[in-house]
Amino acid sequence: MKDGFIARRNRALAVLTLGLAMGDRVHAQSDPQASPPVGVESAAAPSPAPAEPTGVQSPDAKAAQAEPVRDPVGDLNAGTIRAGEFPGAILIPGPGGVSFGVGGFIKSLAIHDTAAEGREAVFLPALLGGIGRDDVDGNTTLTAELSRVNFDARAKLGEGRVRGYVEFDFSGDLFKWRHGYLTWSGGWGELLAGKSWSTFMDLQTLPDGLGEPTVSGAIYTRQAQFRYTKALTKSVKWALAIEDAASSDVLAPAPVTTRTGWPDLVSTVTLSGKSAHLQAGGLLRSIEFDPNGAEGDSATGWGLHLSGHVNLGRKTRLYGAYVFGEGLGRYMLGITPSAGAFIDTDAGSVLLRENKGGFAGLRHAWSDRCRSSLAWSYAEAETDERQPDAAFKSSAFVLANLLCKANRFLTIGVEYHKGSGRTGWAISTTTASCSGCSSSSRPFLSS
Numbered sequence: 001m002k003d004g005f006i007a008r009r010n011r012a013l014a015v016l017t018l019g020l021a022m023g024d025r026v027h028a029q030s031d032p033q034a035s036p037p038v039g040v041e042s043a044a045a046p047s048p049a050p051a052e053p054t055g056v057q058s059p060d061a062k063a064a065q066a067e068p069v070r071d072p073v074g075d076l077n078a079g080t081i082r083a084g085e086f087p088g089a090i091l092i093p094g095p096g097g098v099s100f101g102v103g104g105f106i107k108s109l110a111i112h113d114t115a116a117e118g119r120e121a122v123f124l125p126a127l128l129g130g131i132g133r134d135d136v137d138g139n140t141t142l143t144a145e146l147s148r149v150n151f152d153a154r155a156k157l158g159e160g161r162v163r164g165y166v167e168f169d170f171s172g173d174l175f176k177w178r179h180g181y182l183t184w185s186g187g188w189g190e191l192l193a194g195k196s197w198s199t200f201m202d203l204q205t206l207p208d209g210l211g212e213p214t215v216s217g218a219i220y221t222r223q224a225q226f227r228y229t230k231a232l233t234k235s236v237k238w239a240l241a242i243e244d245a246a247s248s249d250v251l252a253p254a255p256v257t258t259r260t261g262w263p264d265l266v267s268t269v270t271l272s273g274k275s276a277h278l279q280a281g282g283l284l285r286s287i288e289f290d291p292n293g294a295e296g297d298s299a300t301g302w303g304l305h306l307s308g309h310v311n312l313g314r315k316t317r318l319y320g321a322y323v324f325g326e327g328l329g330r331y332m333l334g335i336t337p338s339a340g341a342f343i344d345t346d347a348g349s350v351l352l353r354e355n356k357g358g359f360a361g362l363r364h365a366w367s368d369r370c371r372s373s374l375a376w377s378y379a380e381a382e383t384d385e386r387q388p389d390a391a392f393k394s395s396a397f398v399l400a401n402l403l404c405k406a407n408r409f410l411t412i413g414v415e416y417h418k419g420s421g422r423t424g425w426a427i428s429t430t431t432a433s434c435s436g437c438s439s440s441s442r443p444f445l446s447s
Contacts, residue, residue, distance in 0.1 A: 086154060097155050104149035104167075109211065111141045121145055122171065122212045125395040125419030126336050126379070145170045146211060148178070160186030178222060189230035192241075199227050199241040199266040200331060202279045202307040205319045207361050207375040209399060210415045215377040216334025216397040217357025219281075219305055219323055225266075237270040247287045249329035250350070252343035257290045261298070268305075278308040287327055287341050287350050299350040301327020301340060315365040322358035332357055334379025336392040342384055354382035359397075370404040395421040 082091040084099025092098045109121055121143050150167035167179040181194025197203060198221045206213045206220075214220065227241035243266055247258035268281035281304070288298035303325025311317050323332055329340025334357050342351045357379030365371045380394035401415035 084154075086152075089152070089154070099154050101152045102150070103152065105147060106144060107146045107148075108144045109142070109146065111143070112138060113141070114138045122214060123417060123419060124214055124333070125216055125397050125421045126334050126339075126392060128395070128419065128421035145173055150179070157184070158186075160184060189228060192225070192227040192229070195222060195224045196227075197222055198243060198331065199225065199239050199268055200281050200283050200303070200305055202268075202270075202281075202305070202321060204272075204277050205279075205307040205309050205321050207319075207359070207399065208363055208371070208373040208401075208403070209375075210401060210403070210413050214333050214397075215359045215375055215399070216379040216395045216419075217323065217359045217377045218321065218333045219331055220333045221331055235272055237272070239266075239268045239270070241266045245285060246330065247289060249337040250287060250289070250341040250343055251338040252289075252345060256343055256345060259288045259290060259296075260286070261288055262286045275311040276308065277310075279306070281305040283325065283328070283331065285327065287329075287352070289343055289350060295348060297349045299327065299341065299352050301325065301329070301352055303328045303331065303355070317363045318361075319363065320358065320360035322356075324356045326352040326354050328355040332379060334377065334395045334397065335381045339381035339392045351384055353384070356380060370402065372402050373399070375399050392421070395419065 083089065084091045084101060086099060086101065088103060089099040089101035092100050111121070121141075146169060148167060148169045150165065152163070152165050154161065154163045161184075163183045163185075165179055165181055165183075166177075169176055169178050177195070179194075179196050181192055181196045183190055183192045185191070198219065201219045201221070206218060207215055223244040225241050225243040227239060229237060229239040231237050242263040245260035245263050247260055250258065264283065264285040266281065266283050268279055270279045271277070283301075283303040283305070285301040286298055287301055288296060290296040303323060305321065305323045307319075307321035309317050309319035327340040328335070330337045332355055335355055339353060340355060341353055343349075344351055357377070359375055359377030361373060361375030363371065363373045375398065377397045378394070379396075381392055383393060397417070397419045399415060399417045401413055403411055403413035405411050
């Protein structure tokens with residue numbers, strides 16, 4: 001192929017997802033704030049305790065009749081341990097009225113890739129072509145690094161409520177912090193402080209996949225923030241946030257010192273109904289740098305994001321999103337993090353790159369136990385003649401899967417992915433076929 005190369009790969013994955021939690025607290029979603037997909041019931045709530053029989057019973061006997069939160073045999077204090085206010089939680093003894101729960105899941109993946117370049121559990125088409133060769137053989141990988149564990153505490157505070165949530169995963173075989181935030185809510189709205197999904201995201205329109213839903217064109221990032229959310233009506237919600245800024249997601253021909261003079265500013269308006277959902281959001285960010293021995297420069301990046309879904313009956317949902325802006329960088333999947341801007345060190349200026357992308361998909365519930373998702377996505381970044389030939393240009397991603405619940409704790413699935421990334425000098429393509437699979441041009445088996 002002229003001015004580049006083609007690398008193809010097929011990937012098959014076997015995925016075992018097992019939710020383990022206290023009591024019946026099972027997390028079926030990738031995030032605690034996400035809603036369940038159409039046609040899929042949320043995790044079952046604990047069965048109510050049986051009616052109390054007549055006669056006098058000890059606290060130990062009463063505690064043993066309901067499903068115990070700990071072994072009551074020989075436990076003289078079992079009667080003091082009570083169920084918390086949300087599924088799977090216990091009420092911590094004391095005057096605070098704090099409910100505490102531990103949750104998470106185990107996810108095991110078996111992946112076969114037609115090119116060893118894409119062996120990671122999280123597939124990012126924008127990074128294809130990095131090895132610069134097209135004669136790489138396939139590779140098989142087994143991993144459980146996408147498993148998670150979380151800790152959740154909630155309590156009433158006057159007329160409002162407070163919540164603290166912390167979550168970790170094991171990506172890269174390391175213990176990594178995904179979320180850590182505190183919320184305070186009441187009739188006046190809700191304030192969130194900590195690390196969580198960016199306010200610019202729309203969790204309700206992400207595809208349902210076995211791995212991370214890293215489709216090109218999706219807004220997808222977690223970072224520290226202060227966010228205020230207010231329900232304007234029963235169906236309209238407004239959010240405003242300042243989020244952690246970073247100017248390091250740029251491309252420069254030589255090392256430069258970047259700085260973050262101002263936090264990123266994000267605002268969204270969400271309209272939700274029984275059969276449809278729509279969200280519109282805006283982003284402003286400052287990209288700044290200081291060259292050695294010279295005056296620095298800055299530019300204002302911006303972005304607009306429109307996303308939504310509509311239910312076609314009780315079993316089928318159409319969803320999609322489109323984003324457009326300049327200097328989006330790390331916010332959008334499908335472009336390299338450095339594709340938001342180019343720093344011209346000779347001129348001492350920041351040149352924003354136009355970024356755009358989107359995805360569309362369909363989710364269908366075949367039965368109470370089985371569901372499928374189809375998705376197509378695309379993202380691109382404008383190039384400048386002063387950039388190197390290898391600067392990123394575009395990527396594409398498709399997926400198809402089948403997920404079935406063997407029981408309320410166990411989900412088995414198969415997924416096929418295909419991704420491609422293009423630079424000025426290379427085209428890489430990845431394909432996957434599966435019988436239990438998850439993202440990218442690779443197939444997954446999930447059970």
